[in-house]
Amino acid sequence: MSEHPKDRPAEPEDPFKMFAGGVEGDPGLMLDCLVEEYSRMGYDADDLIALFDNPEFLATHGLRNLFGPEETRERVQAVLARCGVLRVTVTALPPENPFPCHGS
Amino acid sequence: MPDVYNWQLGRRMSYPFEERHPDRQFAFVFNINRCIACQTCSMACKSTWTWSRGQEFMWWNNVETKPYGGYPHGWDSKLLAMLEDVNPGGQTWGYQDDKEHEWPYGSFEGLTIFEAAERRRLEPQSSRALGYLPSEAEWRAPNMHEEVAHGPVKKQGDRPGSVELPEHRVWYFYLQRICNHCTYPGCLSACPRQAIYKRPEDGVVLIDQSRCRGYRKCVEACPYKKSMYRPTTRTSEKCIACYPRLEGRDQAAITPDGTPVETRCMSACVGKIRMQGLVKIDAEGKWQKESEHPLYYLIRERKIALPLYPQFGTEPNGFYIPPRWVPRKYLEQMFGPGVKDAIEQYSCPDRELLAVLQLFRATQRVLFRFEVEKGPKVGEVEVTMPDGRKKTQVIFNDTARGFDAKGEEVARVTIEEPTWTLPAEHLNSI
Known part of the structure; x- marks a missing residue:
């Protein structure tokens, strides 16, 4: 019976091998900081939870997988209860057409 | 080698060419604190500039996960190890608070990539900067295995024969990288054909495709590995700072009046982490005081945006607001001793x-x-x-x-x- 792939030693030219190692840190602080950042841009709890739920956003979704959906929601709400949501009004002058190739 | 002044190191250093500076310099600030790794910037760049044959592994803009990843694999840790090997224990920063000197972050007492090449007496002469040529495998599979804490969690036995993979339970952050359009480019210093030049009007570093013969000396010498070889044309290519947009000549952009527009990667950013600009440079290579310029304000006045690996000595013009949640020692190696004050x-x-x-x-x-x-x-x-x-x-x-x-x-x-x-x-x- 051949050796299982997971038990085989890494090949020297294997492009998939890990190069760098982990360093101790606090993912909870990371989550708090990200929530504060986006609350400064006007994201409320629902907007933020949507960021955490979306698997396309690796940073926030990774934290959601780490803490679980319930704890993530609780943590988001705890940060917002402390720092609030900054309401900002952004005006581009003149208003920009994001798709200029498709007419005004 | 001639002596040139590097303001980020606060001292003069060796560089293969005499000092010469543009009127304005393309520069940018990336706020790492806001990046959620959506990779929209990478795709905006790829779909604009590098979608052709031979460019499959070419990402002028990439976003890599730190501390796990890099594109090409291990680019920074490899060069740091090479510098340490040339100057064991000497790659350190010294004084930080000295009003008599102009160093913004501290005095760098180690060797830059140019000084390390001199000390090692690298041959041939075109090896004017310490560097290495990444293997083909190292360019492949960017972002692969950088972090696995994403996507639906699969448990052992979800599928026949499946196993549960480990997930990192430690911090990580995302590093957004484009060419830094350095003041003293490693790529430019190494090109035996002198095909690489820095534009006098905006400091953008370009490769003249008609002169390039694909020797890959630029790939070897760029410490950030942002010069890339294209096998189908047998030339090297790199980020061009979307210069048609910078010149206000991009007909698809939003300014028919010819005012400069941000690059594709910046204008596509979902997390609003990016800002670019053109800063005024004086004849001595110093940034002219423009307190009302947003980049001058963030980089020179407040010093909250810091250069990436300033110790390499190329005086990069890309600056980063360091992430708040990351251990300081790791950040100081990456952005120098200004990290503490910037984050505070x-x-x-x-x-x-x-x-x-x-x-x-x-x-x-x-x-x-x-x-x-x-x-x-x-x-x-x-x-x-x-x-x-x-x-x-x-x-x-x-x-x-x-x-x-x-x-x-x-x-x-x-x-x-x-x-x-x-x-x-x-x-x-x-």
Whole structure:
């Protein structure tokens, strides 16, 4: 019976091998900081939870997988209860057409 | 080698060519704190410039996960190890608080990649900077295995024969990288054909495709590995800072009047982490004082945006606001000794800094000047400081105004007020 792939030693030219190692840190602080950042841009709890739920956003979704959906929601709400949501009004002058190739 | 002045190291250093500086320099600030790794920037760049045959592994813009990843694999840790090998124990920063000197972050007492090449007496002569040529495998599979804490969690036995893979339970952050359009480019110094040049009008570093013969000396010498070889044309290519947009000549862009527009990667950014600009450079290579220029303000005046690996010595023109949640020692190796002060200021920004930070991605036009209209105090919020303690931040009803190259106002961001939503159980408590 051949050796299982997971038990085989890494090949020297294997492009998939890990190069760098982990360093101790606090993912909870990371989550708090990200929530504060986006609350400064006007994201409320629902907007933020949507960021955490979306698997396309690796940073926030990774934290959601780490803490679980319930704890993530609780943590988001705890940060917002402390720092609030900054309401900002952004005006581009003149208003920009994001798709200029498709007419005004 | 001639001596040139590197303001980021606060000293003169060896470089293969005499000092010469552009009138303005393309520069940018990336706020790592806001990046959620959506990779929209990478795709905006790829779909504009590198979608052809031979460019499959070519990402002029990439976003890599630190500390796990890199593109090409291990690019920074390999070069740091090579420098350490040439100058064991000597790659250190010295004094930080010395009013007599002009060093913004501290004095670098180690060797740059050019000085290390000199000490090692590298041959042939075209190896003017310490570097290495990544293997083909190292360019492949960017982002692979950088972090696995994403996507639906699969448990052992979900599928026949499946096993549960480990997930990192430690911190990580995302590093966004494009060419730094360095003041003293490693790529330019190494090209035996002199095919690489720095434009006098904006400091953008380009490879003349008609002169390039694909020797890959630039790939070897660029410490950031942002010069890439294309096998189908047998030439090297690199980020061009979307210069048609920078010149206001991109017909698909939003400025028929010819004012500069941000690059594709910047204008596509979902998290509003990016800001670019053109800063004035004097004849000695120093940044001219422009306190009302948003980049000058963030980089030179407040020093909250720091160069990536300044110790390499190329004087990169890309700057990063370091992430608040990451251990300081790791960040100091990456951004130099200015990290502590930058994070301290950024964690609880004063009213002017908060207003300027709101201008990120408020418009696609390149900003040349900002103004802050002061308003009344509207509230106080509690923020997390780097050591985990909480601090009160005062919020004002200020308005940040951004102006383009022609002095026209093109963006206005008003901070209205902090708001709180009552939890559901307290909705009827009034």
